[in-house]
Amino acid sequence: MTVTAPAGFRAAGVAAGLKSTGAKDVALVVNDGPRFDSASVFTANRCKANPVLWSQEVVKDGTVRAVFLNSGGANCYTGPEGFQTTHAVAEEVAAKLGIGAIDVVVCSTGLIGLTNDRDQVLAGAAAAFDALDADGGDDAAHAIMTTDSVSKQVVVEGAGWRIGGMAKGAGMLAPQLATMLVVLTTDAVVPAGDLDTALRAATRVSFDRLDSDGCMSTNDTVTVLASGASGITPTPEDFTAALTQACTDLAMQLLEDAEGADHEIAITVLHAATEDEAVEVGRSVARSNLFKAAVFGNDPNWGRVLASIGTTSAQFDPADLDVAMNGVWVCKQSTPHADPATVDLKPREVSVTIDLKSGSERATVWTNDLTHAYVHENSAYSS
């Protein structure tokens, strides 16, 4: 499973004491080659964590040989000392592997504003190096969990090559350009430029369409590493399709494990003038606390859907909107249609379909409901 499924990769997950629970909190993923192509996308949040500031420089030349990840602290808004910790752990990993620190991506997750003990982090890196294993992907996937209740892993099979992946994320889950921490690996031969094109295409329709709670993280990082160990060069179309499948699978795992959620909600916008407008409309509904609280209460409150659509700049006629919930068209031409009582919202999976009647583009945005448990988890997180 996971990041060690493709040939040419080793990984590890160990407990370094960053989590007070004693659970695994440091992960390492190493590309043993023969190629070291990579691509990454990072959070669009302008307040970026120290590991993001570091890793943005690392990925510029398209070569990455290892990814170090820790949970138990986001190393965000921790100032120059925090940046030095990121730099030091990249140096430590590089020294152990006999490579340059500038080829080591660093990712951190956990509380913002918390300064991790540098010696503890460095000791964790050394322990992870010692534990590196061709079957270590599962340990690594567990070590990056924070409020996640399950680890998120994926394997997609190509023709003689594979893609593996792991992700973490359960809150502050409204990525733009990236989401949470995600490491993807492949043994296909994919030059860095093609890898970048494929990754941006894949994240645009997967992680970028996920908006669990409207809150954009400071640490979001998605990195893909290509070892070329299979010796096979897939077509760009085949590889992009497989990478999109892997990213979508991980995004759905994030959605299903979102903090406190009772429902997974897919909001599909049809007949938009542009794809961007379809996404804008979907996201406006995904960010309506009133709509999300209604779904929690199994209430097919389509009025709140229309009220959200009305806040966007998308093209549509306010008097001619259709809305379906779980396939029942409860609103046609902006007036009541089928009886909402026939909509059963008890199952976890909910679909909302909006027809803008303004063009031929479409998009789906995924979100969760707003629950007592969400409020509870996020009011008690740091205590």
Next chain:
Amino acid sequence: MTVTAPAGFRAAGVAAGLKSTGAKDVALVVNDGPRFDSASVFTANRCKANPVLWSQEVVKDGTVRAVFLNSGGANCYTGPEGFQTTHAVAEEVAAKLGIGAIDVVVCSTGLIGLTNDRDQVLAGAAAAFDALDADGGDDAAHAIMTTDSVSKQVVVEGAGWRIGGMAKGAGMLAPQLATMLVVLTTDAVVPAGDLDTALRAATRVSFDRLDSDGCMSTNDTVTVLASGASGITPTPEDFTAALTQACTDLAMQLLEDAEGADHEIAITVLHAATEDEAVEVGRSVARSNLFKAAVFGNDPNWGRVLASIGTTSAQFDPADLDVAMNGVWVCKQSTPHADPATVDLKPREVSVTIDLKSGSERATVWTNDLTHAYVHENSAYSS
């Protein structure tokens, strides 16, 4: 108190059966002159309710003689039949008063997508006309309540003239250009053009700075009526100041009664490059569910404040932001400063101060925390 405090106004609030509880649900405010100047602002939501579509036409000539209001149904997304109900009730009120329907503003509030019985609404208008009284303001203020737990009323004294006001609103409370239903009255002599200028100035820094739950209503209407009955013409500055005081007072009453809220939160942004950027930053924090849930849990989680600021396009250096909570600077230069444990968030009133260090403008945005009770009320609202 309230809209009948200034000379020249009568009002009423009666039960017409629109609310299943039997509570008052129809209000009428009548300007008896001698002048009939008016100004209004309406929701910026593009999906507007039928009474808003009607009233936008009514107010164009600056003359309004009566405002009819009902709770128990928003008359929104109810199609042509709903619009005809709005028109019919304006005609009914006009016939009773011996005026033209085009001088009658109509406001409705309650569930979206619910069609009220037209005969019930018309009978309510007739009953309200019969109940009109120079002391009827309090009844009117109660008749427009929905999930409000208390009525909202205000009186501001000028030099020989007064402003009175009433408001309703407890959810879907993120007005832009107006909020919920608000009727303001004055016996000052203020020509319609000056009234419009004063109203826009007053709402811009009061209702427009309130963002309780990020959800913009379809029915928001603020109307001010000037009877001139005092015979006194205040300076524009004096009148605008008094009107701003009345609007701010009502906005704070809305804030304090917001659905399920445990805290009132004032987010003040200092040293912004422009006032608009200060509002943008304040609103981004006001819309962070994670920040709002943290306040509910009395957790001074300033990391979530910075993560929200980072989503805006305002001018600032991400490495040089200061944040105070209840006067304690928990973050300086984007790093931890005073111990957050010294911040006591138990009192209802919470202040957040953000220093952008990028200019000389400032603004305050008001919001509430995100609570179990908010989720509960809004998941059960229509059931």
